Every structure is written in structure tokens, then in C-alpha cells.
Amino acid sequence: MNRRRWLLGAMLAVAIAFGLGQEAISVHYRTPESHLLDFLTGLSYLIAGAVCLDRRPGNRIGGLMFFAGVAWFLPPYSILEVAPLTVLAQYANVLPVCLLAHIVLAYPSGHLSTRLERVFVATMYTTMAGLNTASLLVFDPQSWGCAECSAMPAPWPDEQAWGAVRTTSDIVSAVLAFGFVVAVVMRYRRSTVIARRDLLPLWVGSSMVGLLVFLESLTPDAPTGFPYFLFQIRVVLMMVVPLVFLYGLLAQRTARTSMGGLVVELDEVPVGGDLDALLSRALGDPNARLIVADSTEQVDIRAWVADAGLVAAESQTLTVVERDGRELAAIIHERSIEPDLVAGVATASALAIENDYLQRELRNQLEEVRASRARIVAAADEERRRVERDLHDGAQQRLLTLALALRRARMQAADGPEPDPKLELTLIQAGDELKLAIDELRELARGIHPAILTDSGLGTAVVALADRTSIPVDVQSRLDRRPPASVEAAAYFVVSEALANIVKHAEADKASIRLSCPNGVLEVCVIDNGRGGATMADGSGLHGLLDRVAAINGTLDIVSEAGCGTTVRAHLPVTEGDAR
Amino acid sequence: MRVVIADDAALLRQGVARLLTDLGITVVGEADDVATLMAVVAETDPDVVVTDVRMPPTHTTEGLQAASALRRERPRQAVLVLSQYAEFEYAAQLIGDNASGLGYLLKERIADADELADAIERVAAGQTVIDAEIVSGIVDRSRTVDPLAGLSPRERDVLMLMAEGRSNQAIAERLTLTPRTIESHVRSIFTRLELTPTSDDHRRVLAVLTFLRAVDGMPGRGW
Numbered sequence: 001m002n003r004r005r006w007l008l009g010a011m012l013a014v015a016i017a018f019g020l021g022q023e024a025i026s027v028h029y030r031t032p033e034s035h036l037l038d039f040l041t042g043l044s045y046l047i048a049g050a051v052c053l054d055r056r057p058g059n060r061i062g063g064l065m066f067f068a069g070v071a072w073f074l075p076p077y078s079i080l081e082v083a084p085l086t087v088l089a090q091y092a093n094v095l096p097v098c099l100l101a102h103i104v105l106a107y108p109s110g111h112l113s114t115r116l117e118r119v120f121v122a123t124m125y126t127t128m129a130g131l132n133t134a135s136l137l138v139f140d141p142q143s144w145g146c147a148e149c150s151a152m153p154a155p156w157p158d159e160q161a162w163g164a165v166r167t168t169s170d171i172v173s174a175v176l177a178f179g180f181v182v183a184v185v186m187r188y189r190r191s192t193v194i195a196r197r198d199l200l201p202l203w204v205g206s207s208m209v210g211l212l213v214f215l216e217s218l219t220p221d222a223p224t225g226f227p228y229f230l231f232q233i234r235v236v237l238m239m240v241v242p243l244v245f246l247y248g249l250l251a252q253r254t255a256r257t258s259m260g261g262l263v264v265e266l267d268e269v270p271v272g273g274d275l276d277a278l279l280s281r282a283l284g285d286p287n288a289r290l291i292v293a294d295s296t297e298q299v300d301i302r303a304w305v306a307d308a309g310l311v312a313a314e315s316q317t318l319t320v321v322e323r324d325g326r327e328l329a330a331i332i333h334e335r336s337i338e339p340d341l342v343a344g345v346a347t348a349s350a351l352a353i354e355n356d357y358l359q360r361e362l363r364n365q366l367e368e369v370r371a372s373r374a375r376i377v378a379a380a381d382e383e384r385r386r387v388e389r390d391l392h393d394g395a396q397q398r399l400l401t402l403a404l405a406l407r408r409a410r411m412q413a414a415d416g417p418e419p420d421p422k423l424e425l426t427l428i429q430a431g432d433e434l435k436l437a438i439d440e441l442r443e444l445a446r447g448i449h450p451a452i453l454t455d456s457g458l459g460t461a462v463v464a465l466a467d468r469t470s471i472p473v474d475v476q477s478r479l480d481r482r483p484p485a486s487v488e489a490a491a492y493f494v495v496s497e498a499l500a501n502i503v504k505h506a507e508a509d510k511a512s513i514r515l516s517c518p519n520g521v522l523e524v525c526v527i528d529n530g531r532g533g534a535t536m537a538d539g540s541g542l543h544g545l546l547d548r549v550a551a552i553n554g555t556l557d558i559v560s561e562a563g564c565g566t567t568v569r570a571h572l573p574v575t576e577g578d579a580r
Numbered sequence: 581m582r583v584v585i586a587d588d589a590a591l592l593r594q595g596v597a598r599l600l601t602d603l604g605i606t607v608v609g610e611a612d613d614v615a616t617l618m619a620v621v622a623e624t625d626p627d628v629v630v631t632d633v634r635m636p637p638t639h640t641t642e643g644l645q646a647a648s649a650l651r652r653e654r655p656r657q658a659v660l661v662l663s664q665y666a667e668f669e670y671a672a673q674l675i676g677d678n679a680s681g682l683g684y685l686l687k688e689r690i691a692d693a694d695e696l697a698d699a700i701e702r703v704a705a706g707q708t709v710i711d712a713e714i715v716s717g718i719v720d721r722s723r724t725v726d727p728l729a730g731l732s733p734r735e736r737d738v739l740m741l742m743a744e745g746r747s748n749q750a751i752a753e754r755l756t757l758t759p760r761t762i763e764s765h766v767r768s769i770f771t772r773l774e775l776t777p778t779s780d781d782h783r784r785v786l787a788v789l790t791f792l793r794a795v796d797g798m799p800g801r802g803w
Contacts, residue, residue: 389639392664396687397589403691404595411602411693431691438688442664452667455640460669467668467721 005054012050015066019043019073026076037232038072041239045069045096048242056340059110061103065242068099090136094128094173097213100241101180104206105187107199108248108338120183124176131169138162170217177214181207191315191336198336202244209237262345266352275352282345285334287316292329292353301327319343323350328357370553374486377551381489384449391445399438406431450492458488462495462513469499474512483522483574490548490572491515491524494556497541498526498568506530506566517574524570534560542568581704584620586611586631586646587662588639596630596690603697612636614646621650621657627704632687633663633670641665644674647682656680658703662687663711668718671710672789679745679786683709708745708785715743718792727791730772738765743792745785 019042023035030038049066056062074092077085101124105117112118140157184207188196212234219227262282266275280288291305301320305311311318311332319342321329328350333342410427413420445451453461459477466473482488495513502508508530516523536543536558549556554572583605587593590612597607608624611617613636621629629650633643647659658681661674671684683703689695689711699709719728719740728736734755741751748766752759766784770777775787 392634393589393639396664397592400687400690401589401592401595403688404592404599407599407691407693408602435688435691442666445664451640451665452669456669456673464667464669467717 004057008050008054011066012046015046015070015073016043018070019046022073022076025079029076029079037235037239041235042069042072044239044242044246045072048246051246059108061107061110061245064099064103064106065245068096068103069242071095071099087136091129091132094132096238097209098124098128100206100209100238101176103245104202104241105180105183107202107245108336116186117183120176120179124180127172127176131165131172134165135162135169138165174214174217177210177212177217180210181214184210198248202241202248205237205241205244209234209241212237263348263351266348275349279331279345279349282348283331283333283337283341285337287313288331288333290321290329290331290349293327301330305330305332319346321346321350321353323354328353370551373547373551377490377548378486381449381486385454388445388449388451391441391448392451396438396441396445399434399441403431403434403438406434449489453488453492454485457482458491459515461488461492462515465492465496465499466513469511470503471508472510473499474510475515476513477515479515479517479522481517483517483572486552487522487554487572487574490545490552490554491522491570493548494524494542494545494568494570495526497545500541501534501568502526502528502530502566505534506532508565520574522570522572522574524572526568527565529565531562532560532564532566533562534558534566581605581628581700582608582624582626583628583630583700584609584611584617584624584626586614586617586629586635586643588612588632588635592632599690599693599696600630600700603693605697605700614642614649617646618649618653621654628658628660628700630660630662630700633661633665641670641673644670647674648676651678651682656706658706659683660685660699660703660709662690666711666713666717668714671714675708675710675786675789677786679708679783681706681708683745684711684714685709686711686713702745707747707781710744710785710789712740712744715740718789719743721792727773731769735765735769735772738762739769739788742766742769742784743788745781747781 019039023039027035045065046069049062049064049069052059052062052065054062071092074085074095075089078089080086102112102121105121106112112121137155138158138161140154142153184203188200188203191199212230216227216230216234219230262278265278275290276288279290280286289310291301291308291310293301293304302318305318310330315334315336316332317335319331319333320327321331331342331346331349406427410424410431413424413427450461450464452464457479459475459479462477463475466475483491499511502511506528508528511526511528514523514525514527536546536556542556542558546556549570549572552572554570556568556570558566558568560566581604583600585593585597585600585607587596587610593610593612597610600607608626609620611620617629617631629647631643631646633641635642635646643661643663647661650657650659655678660683662685663670664687666686674684675682681703683699685696685699689699702709719736728739731739737755738751741754746754748759748762751757752762755762767777769775773791775791778784778787
């Protein structure tokens, strides 16, 4: 509980005590039912006012209502015959009704929305204040011989004048009551569907109060009979009206619950899905729309929505959905919807939109990373081809040239005018070494990127690999067209690595390779009958190939139960357009 | 013997040319790409074309394409391809189904004068030459069912030399056996492998290679 609540609670307690006090003072003047009705009516204003002040501190309706409650309890204090209280009580007599009219017209925003309403309320307060002042100046019943009447001396006691004031007061009350009913009807006609729906009970109730005040004004004063009956009905209604306000507040809480529902539902809406329906439901406004800014760039969404002419009806307004000072979107909704609810929905929308942005951004980044990885692998493949070419055309050619030169030197050593057998032997040994170097270089180049893969395709290259393997390898290739170079390379290196693993670790005596391409996915299977138990452990050659396979959106898995051989399987999507 | 040499590496080409000259072979023309080679061959009508397998523009297997282009225009043109690739598939592509006068030799053999001269002479004579390393690769290949398992070690040696494209006479010399012994080995091999006997050396190469290829592990010409 914060200080504000403590203060409100204290205020409420004091006001209730004030109410109880006046009931105690007036105990000889009223029936028990009258007491109860009176107290409950005042109490309903006080409580509704306090709750309203608590929930919506910025709205002046709470204060007005609380004030009306206090004013309601004030008049009986005139019995105490303390001059200031009597004066205040005089004004307080009509104040609750005036305040009620003011509240009804200002509900729910707390502000009077039209000039006419403002004029009406101002007129109401001033005429009532004026009439009561006039009454105070001339009303002095004791001086007119009323012994039980309160002894409130008036400066210019004048029964006739007082009669005139009373008559004027009745006429003014009737006019004002009628004016109030008209104002309410005008408000109703001006309102939107949801505003009508939400405010109807309040308007009906307050209009009836207005009508009753009107009728009361036209009937003579009497403590019993028809006028008193009307008065009682009015009091009941006046007691009910704050309860209707309170219901409105509680309905707002229900709206918050529906906002909780909105948050849950938002979670289920796919990214980029339609939020309007959810929004409409949460706000209770069938025409509510969420306008999301197209980009994450800063935009002036108000101007943008205005330019697009999206706020269609006069009754609609726009609430900007912000997050961290960035305008993400705008909610177009009926003006009459509780600002709290709109704010809540805006926050929920902001979360959803931001989530949407983040996901989209994430997807874009992922796509970018994927593309970049594919490019890196493609570049690495190209680099391997280049290295292979360079080895053949550079180093190997030079070594061959060198071999030729050595051969000539050897012939010269052998066949020259002075044969040198020792030199010849050295040159022969050098030549043999050189031959080994050339062989090794050839195999090295082949391992880096076999030329046969580039110009004869995967099937042939895999057969050539199988030929070089020390155990029998059965190859079955069912490819009717060549996959893209990146796919061929990935498949080739998977087979190459799998075969190398088989020879090194599997203790298999045969293996088989299956290449097929059903449904646009190249399937590569390398199966052996060895001891199994192989894993794609970090550091193994296959693990290194995971990245290469993933770069072309492929998968690589290994099935290797102990004693049941090993199956290495790669699925590599072949993009239709890329196939050669 | 008149020879045209094609190789885009000038230094190496000149080296080979000098070597061949030393061996008493006349180098009548040189080329550094396929188009020049075609022109020089048309002009000089050599006995043998010795071409590198890698030439511009892609530096992969232009020599093989040059050989087949030459053979389309001059069906009897003898061509010896010097290759950096010890790939049986390339040798098979080269000889196709008319092995006569074609050879596929690893390029490093140029350091061994006798081997190079021998290969040139053999293709000039209409025989077939396949590098021993490639033949041994295909013969030694591991197979699930090894049809060569029934051959004696001596018969295996003979089979490999047959696959290299050597004649009975050459095989006899290589193995220091009499031609008659070789003939009986060859007959025995053909019987065991259920091949149709043929005395024509280059046809015999094809038969043997086809047999070796057809055994498991080697797909058709699929990709």
C-alpha cells in the first residue's frame, strides 16, 4: 500500500465518520429507513469516488464524486446551528444533484466535451449558488414564527422574497433538469455504438434523476405523499448512479482481464498475422485497427496515418504504440474507450510488434548467415580447384621439366666423352626421388580437389575413390543428372571421409556406397560391415564436414551401433535451377 | 618417325622435343593448344601426336578431347596422351571402342626415355598403350567377388601386360618367357574369364579392359 492509498483510505474513513455523524445528529428527524437510504446514498458516492481516485488518479470524476458524497452528508449539520456549517449546508443541499449532472456529462473522460455542456454546467453552478445565496439572505423562519425552525438569522429576513426565491429556484431547477435530460439525449445521439452500450445504464439512470428533479420542481413541497415519494425514488436512483459508475470501473477491470486474454492470444498469432481481430475483441471495438509502421525506421506515425486517411470516423482517435521512444504503430479506436485499456492494449501490441520485428530480423540475419556460409564453402571449393590447377600447372610442370633436365644430365654423364658412373648413379637416385615427389604431388592435388569430379561427375569420381580403397567397395549410382558443383563436392568429400574412416577404424571387410536423388534431394549412403560404434565426435573428419553439408542446407547423420557396422548418410538438397 | 607435340608449358614442350630428337624421333611440329594442334597435324601429317592432357582453356582434359577430335578427322591417327591423372576412367574415355593406335601414359614417364620411346613406337604401330600404374590399379582393385582370384600369379602378370596393350612378343620379353608360353597363358586366361579369344592386340586390350570394368564397382557411363 502506498502513501496515496493510505491517504485515500483516511479520507474515506473521515468522510464516512462525517456521514455517520450527520445521521446521529438527525436521528430525531428521520425514520430508520430514511437514515439507511440516506447513508447508503452518500456512502455509494464516497466509495465510488475513492475507488475512482485510486484507479484513475488523473480523472477528476473521482474527486467530483467524493465531493458529492461529502456534500450529501453536509445539510443535516445545519441542525447544530453553527453559522458556517449552516451556510455550507445551504449550498450543499443542491450540490449533489448538480455534481451528479456534471459527472454524468463529463463521464468517462472527466472533461466536458462540448461548449454547450460547459455552458450548461457553469450556468447550473452559478444559478444554484446565486439562488442559495439569495435564500440565505432572506430566509429566517424563526423570525416568521416557526419555533422549531433553526435559528439562522438572515440579514434581511423577508418571507415574501424567500417565496419568490423558492419559486424561481423551482423554475430554474425544472429548466436545468430538463436541460440536463436534453444534454444527455444529445450525448447519446452523438455517441458511438460501444459508448452507447457502455454508458446507457448511466444515462438512463441520470436522465431519470433529471426527470424526477424536474417533476419535484413542479410539485409543491411536502414531507409526505406524492412529492415525498418522488424524492425517495430520486434518492434511490442517486444512490444507484455511483454504483453504475463503480460498475463501469469494475468493467474496466474485466477489460483488463480481456487484455490478459489478448496477451495470451497474441502469443498464438503467427508472426505477421492479423492482429485487428484480437484488438477489436480486447477493446470491445469492432472497428479498431492496428496500423503497423512498415519499417523499423523512425517514422511519424501520426502524420503517416493522417496522410493515409485511416481515421475514418469523427468518433475515432489514434493512440500511438511506442516502445523505447520509438513509434511502432498506431491503434485507431473509439475515443470513448478507457485510456487505461487502450494503453494496456498498446503495450501488448508493442510487445507483439517488437517480437515480430525481432523475429523477422533474426530470420533475415539467419538467411544472410546461411547465404554467407554457402558462399564461404563455394569460395573454399573454388580455392581448392585453383590450388589443384596451380599444383598441376605450376609445381608439377616444373618438376617434370626438372625430371627431363635430370635425364639429360644422366645421359650426358653416361654417354659423354668421360663417362662418370658415380655421377650417373647419383642422378638416377635423384630422378627416382623426383618421380616419388611427382607421384605424391599428383595424389596431393587429387585429394585437394579431384579433376575427375569436376569433369566426369560424382558417380565416376566416387568409383575412382572406391578403386583406391583397400577393401572392396560396391558403388551403386542412380543419378540421371549432375547435381550442382557445391553438392557434388560435399557428397564427394563425405564419401571420401567415410571411406577413410572405414579403412582406419571400422575393421570392415567390405563397404558399399549408394548415390540416388529422389525428390530433388541427393542421398549419399556409405555403409560398412565393421565393428560400429562410430560417432560424429568433435575433431573427426565427418564432424568437420557437418558445416560443409549444413552450408548447402543438407543433413549428415551417422548410425553406428556397436557390432552392427556403420552407415553414414547425407541428404543434400539439389536446387532445381542449379542442376547441371 | 615423325611426331607433333602439344603442351602449353613451353619449357616442358621444348624439353620433350629435345628428348625425342635425342631418341632419333623427328619432331615435325609443336602446339600449345587444341586448335593449333589440329592445324599443325593437318599440315604435317605426323605418325604420332604426343599431347598433354591439360591445355587451355580449362586446363583439365583438353588432350582427351583433342585426341577424339583428331580421330574423327583422321581415324588412323596415332595419339599418345601424356596425363597428370592416374585415372582409369580417363584412359577408358580415350580409347573408347577403337583402341588401335591410342595411348594414355602418365606424364612423369617422360623422364624414362625408353618407356616414352616404346609407347610412341607402339601407338605408331597401331597398338594400344595404357600406363602400367593405371592397369595395376584396376587389376588390383578390391572386389567383393574377385573374378581374377582363379588366375595364377603368372597369369595375373600376363593379364596386366595385355591390359597395357602389349603384344605376346612384348609380354614374353618383359617376363623373359617364350612367346609360346605366353600364348598358352593367354589362352588359359581367356578361358577362365570366359572371353572370346582374339589375336588382335588392341582388340584384346578392349576385351580385357571391358571385362575389368564390368566387374562390380564400376557403373555404366552414368553420372
